[in-house]
Amino acid sequence: MTTGDTTPHDAPSGGEPLLEVRGIEVIYDGAILAVADVSLTVAPGEIVALLGANGAGKSTTLKAISGLVVADRALVSRGEIRFRGEDITGIAPNLLAARGIVHVLEGRHVFGHLTVEENLRTGAFLRRLGRREIEHDLEEIYGYFPRLRTKRKTPAGLTSGGEQQMLAIGRALLTRPELVLLDEPSMGLAPIIVEEIFEIVTTLNRSKGTSFLVAEQNIAVSLRHAHRGYVVDSGRVALAASARELLDRGDLHEIYLGVANAVA
C-alpha cells in the first residue's frame, strides 16, 4: 500500500446521487428519538464522512439506510431513503445487501467462531458463485488485506482488533457492494492501523469506484480521506461541506461539542 499520497481523487460531480436520505426521523422502541432530521447524499464513487459526538445519531442513520434498524426495534418514522432513485425505506437488510448496500457495523462484529476465510466466504454467499469465482474473489481481498491471508485458518475471534476490522471490511466487499456504510472503523485501534485502513478505503474507492459513507469521531483522518462531510448533532445535520472546507475551519470540535453542551 502506498503511503504519503492520501488525498482522495476529485469528488465526482453532477448526475444523480447514488444514495439520497431525505429528512429521516428514527425512533427506538416507539419512544426514544435518536435521529430527528437527517438529510444527506452520496454520489457514485464518493467517500462521505459522517461526523459527530457520542450519541449524535451516526450509527442510527447508517442502520436506517441498511435496514438494520429493525434488528434494534427501531423505525424510520419520517422521511425517505432512496438508492439509485428507488425508495428503499423499510426494506430488509439482507435484500438491501443484494441490491448493493452493505453495512460494516460499529465494533466490527466478525463471526468469532468461524475462521477468517469462512468469514470472508459468507460475504460471497449472496451471489451464489461457483468455487472458482469464490477463490478468485478471495484472492482479490487477500491482495488488499495481506494480513488476513496469513490468518486465514485462525478463528476470527482470536485475531487482533485491526485484523477484525479489516476482516469485517473484506467480508463486506465480497458482497460486491456499490455503497459501503462503514461505522467507526477507527474505534479502539492504533493510529497507524487506522491510517492503513483508511488508505485501503481510498484505494478501493479509486480502483473499483465503490462509494463509502463513513461514520467517524476521528475528524482528522476521516476528512483527509473523504470528499465531503456532514456533522450531525443531537440527531440533526448541523453542517455540510466539502472535506477541504471542513478541515480548514479548525473549529469543528467546538461546533458539535458546543451545540451539544448548549442543548444539555
Added chain:
Amino acid sequence: MNLFLETLIGGLLAGTMYSLVAIGFVLIYKASGVFNFAQGSILLFAALTFVTLLEQGLPFAAALAVTILILILGAILIERTVLRPLANRSPMTLFMATLGLSYVVEGAAQGLMGAQVHALDLGIEDVPIFIGDVLISQFDLVAAATAVALALVLALLFNNTRIGISLRAVADDTRAALSIGINLNRIWQIVWAVAGIVGLVAGMLWGARQGIQFSLSLVVLKALPVLIIGGFTSIGGAIVGGLIVGAAENLAETYVGPYIGGGITPWFPYFLAIAFLYIRPAGLFGERTLERV
C-alpha cells in the same frame, strides 16, 4: 464383567436416541437462541403422521416422503406465523411462544390422528444377539447405527456447506449475518425442518420400541440433561452428552438401583446434569465466547 459390559453397551446404544433428540434442540438453539420446548410435540406429531399414513396403506417410502414434506411445510408455517413476528424479542418471549406452540402441535396431532397408542413395526427384529459372549439387543444396534448415520450427515451438512456456515454465522452474530445478505428467515425454515426430520427419525425408533403415543413428547425431559452436559450449541456435544446420559443411567440402574429400590432412570440424568453444572456451566462442548484479551 459381562454384566458391566452389557449394561454399558446397552446404555450407550439407548443413549444415541437421546443424542438424536438433543440434536434437534441444538440446531434450533444455534439458529435462534431459543430453547424449543415444542421439540417433543413435533417429534410426536411427526411419528404420529408417519404411522397414520402407514395405517392408511401407504408404502413405507411414500409415508416417509409425505411426512417429511409435511414437516417442511410445517417449518415454513411456524417460521411465518411464530418466529418472524416475534423476531428481535427477548429469548423469554420466544421460549413462551414455543411453549404455546407445543400445545398447538400436540393438539393438532391428537385432534387429527387420535389419542390411541399406535404400534409401529419397522421390520427390525428385536432379538438379542451375542457378540463374543456379550448380549446385545439387535434393535438397539440398528437404532444406534441409524442415529450415528444421521448425525454424520448433519455434521457434514452443517460444517462446510453454505447452509452450515450461514447457520454458524447467524449463531455468532445475527446482525452481521443480515448485513451481508444472509436470509435469516430461510435459515430458520431450514433449521426447523431439519429438526423436525431428526425428530421424525427419533420418534420412529422410540415409537417402534414402546408404541407411538402421547408420552413420546416427554422425551424433551430426557434431552434437557443431555443438553446441560453436552452444551446447547454443539452437535458433537449433543452426541457425547446422549451417550454419557444413556450409559450412566443404565449403569446406575443396575449397580445402584438395587440398594435404593430401583426407579433411578427418571431422575439420575438430572442428578448428573446438576453435577456437571457445578464443574462446567457451559457444558462439555458449549461455546464460550472467543475473545482475545
